[in-house]
Amino acid sequence: MDRRKIPVDLILAKLAAEAEAAKHRLERARDIFHGPLATDIGTTPYEPVYQADRVRLKYYRPDAARLKIPLLLVHGLFNRETLLDLQPGRSVVHNLLKEGVEVYLIEWGSPTRRDQFLTLDDHINGYMDDMVEFIRRRHGVPQVNLLGVCLGGTFAVIYAALHPEKIRNLITTATPTHFNTPKGLLHIWMQEIDVDRLVNAFGNLPGSLVNAAFLLLNPPRLLLDKYLGFLENMDDKDFVENFIRMEKWIFDSPDVPGETVRQVIKDLYQDNLLVQGKMRLGGRRVDLRRVTMPLLNIYGQFDHLVPPEACEVLAEKVGSRDTENVCLDTGHVGIYVSSRFQKETIPKIAAWLLAREG
Amino acid sequence: MAPENSGQIASEPLLAAWIKWTMDFWDTMAQMGPGLAGAGRTGGQASRETAVSGDPWLAALNLWQAFFSLLTEPGTVAAVFQGIQAPSKIILRMAQAGWGGYSHLHQQWLEGWQGDGSPSGEDGYENLDQDIFKTCNEIFEADFRRLLNLPHLCLTGLPQDRVNRATEKFKQFQAAMAEFIYLLYLPVKKSLRAMNGVGGLGRQENPPEDFKEYYKGWLKILEGHYMTLFQSAEYIRTLTHTLHALEDFTTAKQELLSEAMAAVGLPTRREMDDLYREIYLLKKSVKVMARKLDRREPSREEG
Numbered sequence: 001m002d003r004r005k006i007p008v009d010l011i012l013a014k015l016a017a018e019a020e021a022a023k024h025r026l027e028r029a030r031d032i033f034h035g036p037l038a039t040d041i042g043t044t045p046y047e048p049v050y051q052a053d054r055v056r057l058k059y060y061r062p063d064a065a066r067l068k069i070p071l072l073l074v075h076g077l078f079n080r081e082t083l084l085d086l087q088p089g090r091s092v093v094h095n096l097l098k099e100g101v102e103v104y105l106i107e108w109g110s111p112t113r114r115d116q117f118l119t120l121d122d123h124i125n126g127y128m129d130d131m132v133e134f135i136r137r138r139h140g141v142p143q144v145n146l147l148g149v150c151l152g153g154t155f156a157v158i159y160a161a162l163h164p165e166k167i168r169n170l171i172t173t174a175t176p177t178h179f180n181t182p183k184g185l186l187h188i189w190m191q192e193i194d195v196d197r198l199v200n201a202f203g204n205l206p207g208s209l210v211n212a213a214f215l216l217l218n219p220p221r222l223l224l225d226k227y228l229g230f231l232e233n234m235d236d237k238d239f240v241e242n243f244i245r246m247e248k249w250i251f252d253s254p255d256v257p258g259e260t261v262r263q264v265i266k267d268l269y270q271d272n273l274l275v276q277g278k279m280r281l282g283g284r285r286v287d288l289r290r291v292t293m294p295l296l297n298i299y300g301q302f303d304h305l306v307p308p309e310a311c312e313v314l315a316e317k318v319g320s321r322d323t324e325n326v327c328l329d330t331g332h333v334g335i336y337v338s339s340r341f342q343k344e345t346i347p348k349i350a351a352w353l354l355a356r357e358g
Numbered sequence: 359m360a361p362e363n364s365g366q367i368a369s370e371p372l373l374a375a376w377i378k379w380t381m382d383f384w385d386t387m388a389q390m391g392p393g394l395a396g397a398g399r400t401g402g403q404a405s406r407e408t409a410v411s412g413d414p415w416l417a418a419l420n421l422w423q424a425f426f427s428l429l430t431e432p433g434t435v436a437a438v439f440q441g442i443q444a445p446s447k448i449i450l451r452m453a454q455a456g457w458g459g460y461s462h463l464h465q466q467w468l469e470g471w472q473g474d475g476s477p478s479g480e481d482g483y484e485n486l487d488q489d490i491f492k493t494c495n496e497i498f499e500a501d502f503r504r505l506l507n508l509p510h511l512c513l514t515g516l517p518q519d520r521v522n523r524a525t526e527k528f529k530q531f532q533a534a535m536a537e538f539i540y541l542l543y544l545p546v547k548k549s550l551r552a553m554n555g556v557g558g559l560g561r562q563e564n565p566p567e568d569f570k571e572y573y574k575g576w577l578k579i580l581e582g583h584y585m586t587l588f589q590s591a592e593y594i595r596t597l598t599h600t601l602h603a604l605e606d607f608t609t610a611k612q613e614l615l616s617e618a619m620a621a622v623g624l625p626t627r628r629e630m631d632d633l634y635r636e637i638y639l640l641k642k643s644v645k646v647m648a649r650k651l652d653r654r655e656p657s658r659e660e661g
Contacts (some may be wrong), residue, residue, distance in 0.1 A: 114634040201605035220580045
């Protein structure tokens with residue numbers, strides 16, 4: 001067999017150099033870890049203006065409001081809303097404020113066992129509707145703008161279909177509406193989950209299980225490469241702080257109310273009822289043709305959690321004539337934390353809303 | 359010396375019987391092992407042949423059997439009962455047999471790592487050889503489980519049932535988890551094999567000098583293997599099975615805890631859940647009524 005020579009001496013020399021560099025890196029890292037680190041998340045100042053049970057509404061006031069209609073941000077239940085305010089330089093909330101948007105953000109809180117019976121209807125027609133009502137009264141406006149994040153976007157779409165008169169403009173980001181796609185691993189796995197057994201055993205879906213499922217989507221990157229990257233950059237204070245912030249967010253998944261999980265998995269992931277116009281909530285059919293307000297649908301080309309195929313059909317299914325699909329060159333979390341999203345897409349959102357204020 | 363000798367001779371049939379029984383037992387175990395490759399043949403021959411084909415389960419049994427085979431040889435037995443006349447000979451031969459078996463295991467491990475003894479395909483994850491997990495389960499089901507399911511009588515019967523049930527479900531969860539973790543390890547094994555195989559980075563015409571290049575190449579291959587695995591029917595079956603085992607264990611654990619809580623007069627989880635449901639329904643009713651009142655308020659003011 002003709003085997004090529006591997007330059008072992010060169011490899012060893014490089015390894016030796018690497019070892020030397022690693023030693024210096026460790027020394028610098030030690031100083032960083034012993035010193036003060038700014039790793040808090042959700043640091044943009046806000047005012048808690050509404051609370052019902054575990055759910056709170058946070059209000060963020062811009063220095064100078066450019067838009068008359070406030071924007072309500074709805075995050076999903078499987079992760080914390082702090083993703084939208086992760087770090088000072090790269091905060092969706094902060095950058096929306098800079099654009100002169102008045103921002104409200106729903107904090108779903110930490111469900112306990114007593115919340116296990118809360119349904120999708122309680123979240124959408126209950127808490128969400130109460131908060132929309134609160135904002136309408138507070139600002140004296142007939143409608144609010146709605147921006148949904150991930151499964152929170154699905155909530156926003158359902159809400160807009162059931163209460164179109166209360167929504168001026170709808171923005172969805174990484175929002176699944178077509179769940180029957182073989183492109184996303186989550187969509188494949190969910191088909192086989194016996195959600196009744198799951199909910200009956202646990203009551204609420206444990207956050208630790210959610211975390212494990214997310215990690216299993218790409219173990220080489222999420223369990224290995226990420227931490228090797230951290231070791232290589234642990235002498236960079238900014239990197240360390242941002243890394244820890246992200247870790248805090250990732251591993252802080254709350255439990256999710258059992259009945260809501262049951263309905264999400266059965267009606268959405270397994271039966272794909274929403275996009276077929278067959279889903280029912282609070283005794284009413286969710287008809288996407290009633291989504292007649294302008295729609296801006298943003299998603300990531302490399303999103304392994306919510307693939308483009310799960311997002312892009314929404315624009316075709318709604319009744320609105322003013323729709324726009326924006327496919328970004330990024331993954332799921334990248335939509336909210338990437339520099340490009342912060343620099344380009346948020347000003348675009350603000351401009352899009354401003355043009356549709358009427 | 360005469361009395362000692364007579365005593366030794368009397369012990370020989372007993373030792374031989376015990377050794378034979380032990381060998382029969384391990385022979386049966388070997389036949390229960392993965393692949394059942396040795397079924398229908400004599401235990402020793404079958405297991406030796408199968409072990410060569412790369413089965414660690416049988417290799418371990420072979421090691422054990424080799425030890426006992428050595429003991430059953432007339433010379434060895436006689437040597438044992440000659441007292442301390444030839445201890446070094448025995449120890450040497452036993453050590454040789456043991457070392458031979460260990461070397462064989464090690465060789466198999468290396469072969470498995472290099473891919474020669476792999477039971478599964480190069481890229482796919484269907485028809486995986488996971489008989490070791492099935493065998494463990496079969497042993498548990500056939501023997502230990504029966505003990506856990508013995509009926510319990512009198513006052514302590516019910517708590518014992520709960521403890522046994524939780525133990526059984528825990529064991530089943532552990533078995534399912536082991537199978538799941540094994541499945542998660544397979545892509546690592548396959549990716550390393552791919553790196554070493556023809557066309558791998560190490561076999562290229564101009565192999566990279568930078569270690570990071572090897573790492574990046576390996577990571578890419580590893581990701582590809584995981585993506586293939588995660589979409590396979592085998593993975594989804596194992597994932598579902600593991601989840602079910604976890605759910606069953608959680609339920610059994612809760613039942614056991616409820617028993618203990620009831621014994622000390624604390625409300626059980628079920629009782630609390632019933633209470634939570636009542637509160638939930640009450641709050642919902644109040645909310646509906648409050649909304650109706652809100653809608654009626656303006657008309658009252660107007661009136």
